[in-house]
Amino acid sequence: MNNHLVIGILNGDDIGHEIVPAAVEVTRVAAAKAGLAIDWRPLPIGRTALDTHGSTFPAGTMEALSKMDGFILGPIGHQAYPKVAGAINPHPIMRKSFGLFANIRPTRSYPGLGAIHDGVDLVIVRENNEGFQPDRNVVVGSGEFRPTEDVTISVRVITRAGSARVARAAFELAQHRRKRLTVVHKNTVFKLGCGMFVEECHRVASEFPEVTVDEVIVDTMAMRLLRDPASFDVVVTTNMFGDILSDEAAGLVGGMGMAPGLCIGEGNIAMAQATHGSAPDIAGKGLANPFAMIQSARMMIEWLGHNRKITEAVDAAALMDAAIVKALANPATRTKDIRGTGTTTDMTRGIISAIEVAG
Ligand code: ATP
Ligand code: MG
Numbered sequence: 001m002n003n004h005l006v007i008g009i010l011n012g013d014d015i016g017h018e019i020v021p022a023a024v025e026v027t028r029v030a031a032a033k034a035g036l037a038i039d040w041r042p043l044p045i046g047r048t049a050l051d052t053h054g055s056t057f058p059a060g061t062m063e064a065l066s067k068m069d070g071f072i073l074g075p076i077g078h079q080a081y082p083k084v085a086g087a088i089n090p091h092p093i094m095r096k097s098f099g100l101f102a103n104i105r106p107t108r109s110y111p112g113l114g115a116i117h118d119g120v121d122l123v124i125v126r127e128n129n130e131g132f133q134p135d136r137n138v139v140v141g142s143g144e145f146r147p148t149e150d151v152t153i154s155v156r157v158i159t160r161a162g163s164a165r166v167a168r169a170a171f172e173l174a175q176h177r178r179k180r181l182t183v184v185h186k187n188t189v190f191k192l193g194c195g196m197f198v199e200e201c202h203r204v205a206s207e208f209p210e211v212t213v214d215e216v217i218v219d220t221m222a223m224r225l226l227r228d229p230a231s232f233d234v235v236v237t238t239n240m241f242g243d244i245l246s247d248e249a250a251g252l253v254g255g256m257g258m259a260p261g262l263c264i265g266e267g268n269i270a271m272a273q274a275t276h277g278s279a280p281d282i283a284g285k286g287l288a289n290p291f292a293m294i295q296s297a298r299m300m301i302e303w304l305g306h307n308r309k310i311t312e313a314v315d316a317a318a319l320m321d322a323a324i325v326k327a328l329a330n331p332a333t334r335t336k337d338i339r340g341t342g343t344t345t346d347m348t349r350g351i352i353s354a355i356e357v358a359g
Pocket of ligand 2: 277
């Protein structure tokens, strides 16, 4: 059996240069301890690639990625790119080319970090390739239009196939967790679009009789998430609702540094991508919380372990999880945004030490 993984390393921009190496180091140590062989492949992307390769997303990077099991993608600060040829946003191309339609965004509360509620352990599954996509004219028919100077039309794309496949990914996840799925929508207003999404979720539900399904309107969800987040297990929703609610969920447990993400889909490739942006305001100061990036990498390794049936990968992910919990419990090995006194490096070293001493 081939139990070795080929993983790409894409630093991204700004704090990406701090948190991606942190995620790689933690994963490297856990993999070595669990007996998992990983072939790491650093690839150019972002501002540094614009200088060295004349493009923020060189053709060679895309080609190399297509041969990998997974990759760690640091945050991309594309809004700040200079307006020159070659300065492109790689996200939509990656999501579309690799069919990464499901964005899995977990939220967990850990004691002592300033979470607003204890006992939070939920996962938002956000549809990743449809919906409102003004900045990604990749899906046919999406985008924004200005028929006259004073009128703008924003188009939202929902398809049956797109809704069913993300619903299935969410049900599969719920099946392995507490077996509860909440479908979030606004079919009272978007009767056709959200209506179709909800219909497809219920259709897929028949394949998962053990999972209890309920529905919540998105505005009610925003309120309930704030008041009683511990009551949710897996949440599935359309692209923009998922984006907004997952930031809200991150806020409940300590902020953007606590918001990991994994993108999966049609192919066998997994992309570890934290929910937060490149945070230029704190870059280079050792202030970036590496949790989201490290957890994203952990989720990728765990997913690949199940997907490829590599027990060493599942073991490595478990080692990482336990070590993260341990480091988070000590203020010296967590960053300031989560009531710590440590730097990015202190937290990374804390997690690595916890892996090294694990039995
Ligand atoms: P995007 O458009 O990519 O979503 P954004 O402008 O919404 O990016 P966020 O990533 O949501 O930016 O981050 C907002 C702020 O949160 C950052 O400027 C930074 O101060 C803080 N932040 C984000 N990520 C982290 C992190 N890993 N550690 C600490 N603080 C962070
Ligand atoms: Mg944001």
